[in-house]
Amino acid sequence: MCFMKSKATSFDIAYAAGVSQSTVSRALCDSPLVNPETREKIKKIAQDLNYKVDKNASNLRKQKSKTLALLLFEDPTSDDSSINPFFISMLGSITKATASAGYDLLVSFQNLSDDWHAVYEDSNKADGLILLGYGNYTDYEHKLSQLEEQETHFLRWGAPDKNHPNISIGSDNFKGGYMITQHLLANGHKRFAFIGDIGASAPELKARYEGCMSALHEAKLGSAMLQHVDAISTESDGYLATLQLLDEFVGDKKPQAIVCASDLMAIGAIRAINDRGMQVPKDFAVVGYDNIPASSFSTPAITTVQQNTVLAGQLLVTNLLKLIHNESVVDILMQPELVIRRSCGAN
């Protein structure tokens, strides 16, 4: 029917409607400056011609893109195709929150080596940035400063940082570590092991460890902790660390509860324990962190700490939009929740 050699522009509509092009523009934004009848006529024609506002022209003129960019830094230990499930669920909620605010989302998986810091907002492709990922805190630090200097609108997922105030939304990992340890203590466990990287490169895991230690100290059991810091975050890390742990501490030094800094490591820990002919939760209580989908399908299902990713995504988006609109925001520390399942032995 309607043969269009090329895409319709507002001029084509103006011609068809017998009005000026500016009137078309105004009509399509529901400007009160244009007569309702004219507006409807124009809208009708626009629809017939399958006209869509050219975002490039529109954004250029308005100097904003109605687009947010999500920069996802990969966990350096994870392989190429698998993405940390926690970030996935954040991705889902961020996408939804972005869409319901009428914005588009540009997603980019990055290495810290790239010069991501400048690209999106400076080139006007996005009005703001969300930084998601466990930080390699060396040049990350530096790039955060750059972003701040350039007055880029951005927020990061992570614990609030005194050096960079009001750019963070994070979950209270200290509290999470504390809560789950308390739960184990309440169930009578006395000898603990912690599996996970507590180095500076993984501040989230470190905070979980510190929360755990804090609970132990409160219970006057601080010295009952057997550390294992050489596991990073994967299932096989957890497996290997646990095997090592089982070999090293035997007899009455054997730990009763194994606190893993991630669910993936907890899954590995359970596998190691099974491989040694023992069982969870009978011989060991094992707990994880993150409540990834696999943790509920594991046998036994894993007791873990859940971060509210839906709320987190929404907060990141709504606060970023505030920044974009020049309102001020403050750091937010979200409260995690305990998810009690079978692996801790408490029914």
Place this chain on the structure above:
Amino acid sequence: MCFMKSKATSFDIAYAAGVSQSTVSRALCDSPLVNPETREKIKKIAQDLNYKVDKNASNLRKQKSKTLALLLFEDPTSDDSSINPFFISMLGSITKATASAGYDLLVSFQNLSDDWHAVYEDSNKADGLILLGYGNYTDYEHKLSQLEEQETHFLRWGAPDKNHPNISIGSDNFKGGYMITQHLLANGHKRFAFIGDIGASAPELKARYEGCMSALHEAKLGSAMLQHVDAISTESDGYLATLQLLDEFVGDKKPQAIVCASDLMAIGAIRAINDRGMQVPKDFAVVGYDNIPASSFSTPAITTVQQNTVLAGQLLVTNLLKLIHNESVVDILMQPELVIRRSCGAN
């Protein structure tokens, strides 16, 4: 140091370099029309001023956005925050392939009810579309036709479709179902059950079922199949369907092998079997499909069929780019691979 009240434009650089603005533009695209010395000088100044080409202006002029849009249709049965892990790994590889082709990626999770069909390419926000998701084939069909009419550049993930040729890249689900069933047959199983939706709304699962049946017919065991079609795709679907199966078929009618149309359902099936006091693979062989991360962490680890998501993502992107450059593409049917683990009983 450099105080900029507002973002630098190519005019600012031209002024600073004492050349015309067009020369700046050419210098920054490494045009051979500009003297190497001038070019370096301009580039230096551009860097000092932290200049970035305005994509909106650039895209407007060039009439292309160097951006692809990924439209992800959710599995209607999955809840809000969890996304089908298979799509996640596709998302990862698509992102990477897109980035390495120098394109940006716009990601959007959609309901089919939205008028997505028109939005991105028509508004020049993206040069092409990738459609990912198990199709609700009613209005999906209709929208595909619309996209084709409008000559939108797009590709979909899914089995090639005679009605819509050369827009599909998919995995051979029939072959996958066939392969895994053959493997079970080779291990001596004779009585089979299939769990999964084989209705028209899930053509992928249906093809897996048909592949499975084909292998059984070849082995003259076609009548040995107990169907269960009331499970869709989740863990609890698999659990409930399996319980029902176990109650319904007892004694010598009890199936030996349970073929699940997804790993999630296989996980549920194993849980149901355990709950009834039986074990996998001793009492039943169970197999899944997709090779999601959780399937390797399950106890026992699940024998499944893997689709090469990395390659799939790359193919989708490279072929879409071909379309954008007006080259023609053909449908691709990728070959799946068997991943043999413990749940099928064959070591």
Place this chain on the structure above:
DNA sequence: TTTTTTGTTGCAATCCATGGCTAATACTTG
């Protein structure tokens, strides 16, 4: 009837980068 107000619409500048065409310079070559 004249003046003021109100409601609509058009003109033209603007956002910024791109690239065809032209002009000017420098360098060959007969």
Place this chain on the structure above:
DNA sequence: CAAGTATTAGCCATGGATTGCAACAAAAAA
């Protein structure tokens, strides 16, 4: 030394929508 060829850079139109300002008409007030 003049004519011819590269090389390099500038001019200006272009892409499509937005919006301040001016213009005009019709309706209301004087």
